[in-house]
Amino acid sequence: MKKLRSGHHPDYLFLFCIIFLVIFGLVMLSSASFDLGKKKFNDPYYYLKHQLLMGLIFGSLGFLFASRFYYLHWKKLSFILLLINILLLILVFVPGLSYRVGTAMRWLKLGPFSLQPAELLKFTFIIYLAAWLSEKKQRRVSFSEGFLPFLIISLIIAVLVLKQPATTTLIIILVSALAVYFVSGVKFKYVVLAILLGAILFSIVVYKSGYRSERIQTFIEKNFLKKDVDILGKGFHLRQSLIAVGSGKLWGVGYGKSIIKYRSLPETVGDSIFAVIAEELGFIGSMILTGLYATLFFRGFKIAQKSRDEFARLAVIGLISVVCLQAFVHIGANTGLLPFTGVPLPFISYGGTALAVFLTMMGVIVNISKYS
Numbered sequence: 001m002k003k004l005r006s007g008h009h010p011d012y013l014f015l016f017c018i019i020f021l022v023i024f025g026l027v028m029l030s031s032a033s034f035d036l037g038k039k040k041f042n043d044p045y046y047y048l049k050h051q052l053l054m055g056l057i058f059g060s061l062g063f064l065f066a067s068r069f070y071y072l073h074w075k076k077l078s079f080i081l082l083l084i085n086i087l088l089l090i091l092v093f094v095p096g097l098s099y100r101v102g103t104a105m106r107w108l109k110l111g112p113f114s115l116q117p118a119e120l121l122k123f124t125f126i127i128y129l130a131a132w133l134s135e136k137k138q139r140r141v142s143f144s145e146g147f148l149p150f151l152i153i154s155l156i157i158a159v160l161v162l163k164q165p166a167t168t169t170l171i172i173i174l175v176s177a178l179a180v181y182f183v184s185g186v187k188f189k190y191v192v193l194a195i196l197l198g199a200i201l202f203s204i205v206v207y208k209s210g211y212r213s214e215r216i217q218t219f220i221e222k223n224f225l226k227k228d229v230d231i232l233g234k235g236f237h238l239r240q241s242l243i244a245v246g247s248g249k250l251w252g253v254g255y256g257k258s259i260i261k262y263r264s265l266p267e268t269v270g271d272s273i274f275a276v277i278a279e280e281l282g283f284i285g286s287m288i289l290t291g292l293y294a295t296l297f298f299r300g301f302k303i304a305q306k307s308r309d310e311f312a313r314l315a316v317i318g319l320i321s322v323v324c325l326q327a328f329v330h331i332g333a334n335t336g337l338l339p340f341t342g343v344p345l346p347f348i349s350y351g352g353t354a355l356a357v358f359l360t361m362m363g364v365i366v367n368i369s370k371y372s
Contacts, residue, residue: 010067026051121161126315271349273348274335
């Protein structure tokens with residue numbers, strides 16, 4: 001494989017958004033986790049320290065490596081990386097190798113560290129799909145050579161991730177994968193068929209899972225039927241999040257001065273961190289954060305448009321879709337625009353594996369931007 005010469009510097013605006021989001025995330029995590037860390041570990045900076053050690057250090061190394069590693073090498077490595085990732089997903093269910101948090105079994109034990117294999121799929125599956133679709137044009141038009149293999153690998157991943165369970169993570173991965181599949185130029189009827197099959201699978205999962213159906217029921221009752229939801233039961237998390245968002249008003253109550261994070265808001269370091277941001281920094285701060293994600297999204301698509309080859313174009317579209325779709329789902333859930341889901345805010349929420357994976361993904365896009 002002949003390496004193209006890098007024609008110019010990376011996309012600086014894209015790079016700025018990443019750096020700002022990471023710094024902003026550490027600052028807000030410090031505030032959101034202060035009381036929780038003090039109560040659980042007698043250390044108000046416990047979560048910040050772990051994010052720096054587990055997420056930022058490994059994430060920075062991943063970003064620096066990926067931003068310098070010639071992007072077409074990922075195309076050759078994509079299949080083996082996905083196979084390793086699928087093996088890690090299977091190992092999650094082996095007793096003694098993983099640990100459970102509540103009803104979820106998503107983490108592998110690696111000595112003092114832990115790893116969430118489902119998070120890695122956001123990178124490995126998208127890269128593999130981009131490589132696979134860009135290799136042969138026949139895969140975009142044929143049912144047996146294109147749609148059927150795409151469906152089979154998606155179902156394998158769906159079964160493994162749903163068993164953990166990590167439903168929202170799976171939705172983000174599959175919707176982003178579908179975006180890659182669509183923009184590759186496949187027949188539109190295959191995209192429609194994929195959406196229909198996905199909707200059927202989602203309906204079955206929701207029907208068989210009580211807490212998922214309760215969340216959707218709460219969302220429908222509140223937004224469409226205009227009913228009062230049980231604010232002490234199934235509507236509690238959403239209610240507390242909306243109180244926090246509304247309390248911030250225009251300018252917020254001030255950094256570190258959130259009241260609800262000390263009282264009744266669940267998951268302040270993860271699923272609800274946007275609510276803490278909205279309360280402390282207000283509508284203005286929330287819009288600045290949302291604007292950063294929007295800028296990241298549009299700059300990513302600009303890089304994809306200018307890419308020199310099909311693999312780069314599809315990879316960028318898939319990777320940037322994962323990040324921005326997850327941000328949209330998190331913000332939408334915290335503001336009542338979407339059913340409440342347990343999904344972290346990219347670059348902001350606590351989670352070492354997620355931060356490391358997202359930074360590595362952004363490193364790949366930065367490398368592609370140097371050749372676009």
